Amino acid sequence: MAAVEKSIESDRKGAISIRNVTKIYDPEGVNVLAVDDCSLEIAAGEVCMIVGPSGCGKTTLLNAIAGFHSITFGEIYLDGELLCGRARPLAQQGADRVVVFQNGALFPWKTLLDNVAYGPVVQGRMSRHEARDKAAHMLAEAGLGNVGSKFPGEVSSGMARRAEIVRALINDPKVLLLDEPFRAMDALTKSIMHEALLEMYDRTKVTIFFITHDLEESIFLGDRVVVMTTRPCRTKKIVSVAIPRPRDYRLLSSEAFRLLVDEANEAVHEEAIKAFAAGERELA
Numbered sequence: 001m002a003a004v005e006k007s008i009e010s011d012r013k014g015a016i017s018i019r020n021v022t023k024i025y026d027p028e029g030v031n032v033l034a035v036d037d038c039s040l041e042i043a044a045g046e047v048c049m050i051v052g053p054s055g056c057g058k059t060t061l062l063n064a065i066a067g068f069h070s071i072t073f074g075e076i077y078l079d080g081e082l083l084c085g086r087a088r089p090l091a092q093q094g095a096d097r098v099v100v101f102q103n104g105a106l107f108p109w110k111t112l113l114d115n116v117a118y119g120p121v122v123q124g125r126m127s128r129h130e131a132r133d134k135a136a137h138m139l140a141e142a143g144l145g146n147v148g149s150k151f152p153g154e155v156s157s158g159m160a161r162r163a164e165i166v167r168a169l170i171n172d173p174k175v176l177l178l179d180e181p182f183r184a185m186d187a188l189t190k191s192i193m194h195e196a197l198l199e200m201y202d203r204t205k206v207t208i209f210f211i212t213h214d215l216e217e218s219i220f221l222g223d224r225v226v227v228m229t230t231r232p233c234r235t236k237k238i239v240s241v242a243i244p245r246p247r248d249y250r251l252l253s254s255e256a257f258r259l260l261v262d263e264a265n266e267a268v269h270e271e272a273i274k275a276f277a278a279g280e281r282e283l284a
């Protein structure tokens, strides 16, 4: 399996271990069981895609890894170190785990270069000069070398989103957490984003935890696609994507690719029907 080979092949960091995690929102009141006894092992340097019906608990899991909210039972480890568990229900937020959300979060009043350089400076990790040098270098690698002096409102949504991922990567995190980052994009921009993300991944080999509703995206990018059950969230099925990298858009028409999409689709569809029957908000 690709993910396991990766963890053996090097001393990379960023292995996530989700063990029997349960999350209940508002246990004294409305009592929403969002995640129930969910376990998942993600190897260091793996691109792990998370799919599942709307409202099943995917973001809840991501937020727990990021340290945005607590878990109720279970444990989450990063490289064997406890992030959260019984003794500490809320993981400490840290530069080792960075999040890119669906809605852009660049400062509109700063240039792309200053947006990327901002974090390491305020965290005291780099001098302003160092941070700007590194930001310029990374923006150039991401094909944004000539737009670093532009403001987010002056570039395309795809460029802004690429800059946002560069910003997330400037501190060399162990884990990149992405919550439907390309959801609102047209197909062409999306495919450019996919290539850009894979290039950045090839350079950094950061562990990626990527939530999406787009099954083609999940197979194209992922080492594994984890299909979650309808709420409460648990691992239903894991589809291993044994397609070699580098991958390019020609893969999309191959039979191997289509078969994997079908496999994931069958599992997601089954859960989406259950969600619909249970009166959840919408299908996957």
Ligand SMILES: Nc1ncnc2c1ncn2[C@@H]1O[C@H](COP(=O)(O)OP(=O)(O)OP(=O)(O)O)[C@@H](O)[C@H]1O
Pocket: 025, 026, 032, 033, 034, 052, 053, 054, 055, 056, 057, 058, 059, 060, 061, 231
């Ligand atoms: N703060 C909260 N308080 C109470 N319930 C919540 C809270 N946040 C989320 N929920 C509920 O927990 C469940 C899981 O939500 P979550 O956002 O994790 O789902 P999701 O899989 O990310 O959905 P989507 O695909 O629509 O983004 C949903 O039923 C949601 O309404």
Ligand SMILES: [Mg+2]
Pocket: 058, 059, 060, 179
């Ligand atoms: Mg979500």
